[in-house]
Amino acid sequence: MPITKGRKFKQVLEGARRVFLREGYAGASVDDIAGEAKVSKATLYSYFPDKELMFTEVFRADLALDIEESLVAVVADRPAAEALPFLVHALAVRMVSGSGVNSYRLRVGESARFPDLARECMDRACRRRRDDVRSYLERWTRRGELEINDMELAAEQLIALATALIRDRALFLGSDSVTDAHMRRATVGAAHVFLAAYGPRFGAAARVHGDPAISRADRAKTVPPME
Known part of the structure; x- marks a missing residue:
């Protein structure tokens, strides 16, 4: 059923988004959404005849915003060893922000209830993020700074490394619990691991730029442990 977009549509959609993000699908009531959007239930129903349609529209609008947000393009022309921490940081910040x-x-949480939307998320947002990362990796590989045969796999691995130490922390303890020290440790560590796997086989050339090789004991003194 097509949705009629009137003067207050955006206001209703944003109110519904806040409630769904806070309460989930099952916990969100029409009364709560109308109150959050500061509209009457009659106005709400004039745009969305049922809660499922409302959730679908909110989900897709949120997904579109995620897809439109691009990664930092400034790192593309830098050497891989110098730029990887910046790329990893950009990925991590997006994923662990509030x-x-x-x-x-x-x-x-709602993937089982809305499997079609879950597949849409995988097909659009996850693929867009992977393609963005892949474009960087392809450029660095063409320049001989990385040695990658399976670009898609490498891109997925880098995305996973970007949040390996901090996404669970943000999910369970809140985004504010991810400090600058946590972010730095995760960013530099991910870049090191990725370069160890895909960097050129020239020893020191695969070292992350600006991060000298130090012993594990010395590193423990300078980088706070994850709590």
């Missing part, structure tokens, strides 16, 4: 964590929690 809005990023809430959207991720909602998408995963």
Whole structure:
């Protein structure tokens, strides 16, 4: 059924988004959504005849915002060893921000109830993120700075490494619990692991730029442990 977009449509949609992100699909009531959007239930129903249609529209609008947000293009022309920490940091910040964590929690939590939307998320947002990362990796590989045979796999691995140490922390303890120290440790560590796997086989050339090789004991003194 097509949705009629009137003067207050955006207001209704944003109110519904806030409630769904906070309460989930089952916990969100029409009364709560109308109150959050500051409209009457009659106005709400004039746009969305049922809650399922409303959730679908909110999900897709949130997904569109995620897809439109691009990664930092400034790192593309830098050497891989110098740029990887910046790329990993950009990925990590997006995924563990307050809005990023809430959207991720909602998408995963409602994937069984809305399998078509879950597949749409995989096909659009996840693929877009993977393609963005892949474009960087392809450029660095063409320049001989990385040695990658399976670009898609490498892109997925880098995305996973970007949040390996911090996404669970953000999900369970909140985004504010991810400090600058946590982010730095995760970012530099992910870049090291990725370069160890895909960097050119020239020893020191695969070292992350600006991060000298130090012993594990010395590193423990300078980088706070994850709590």
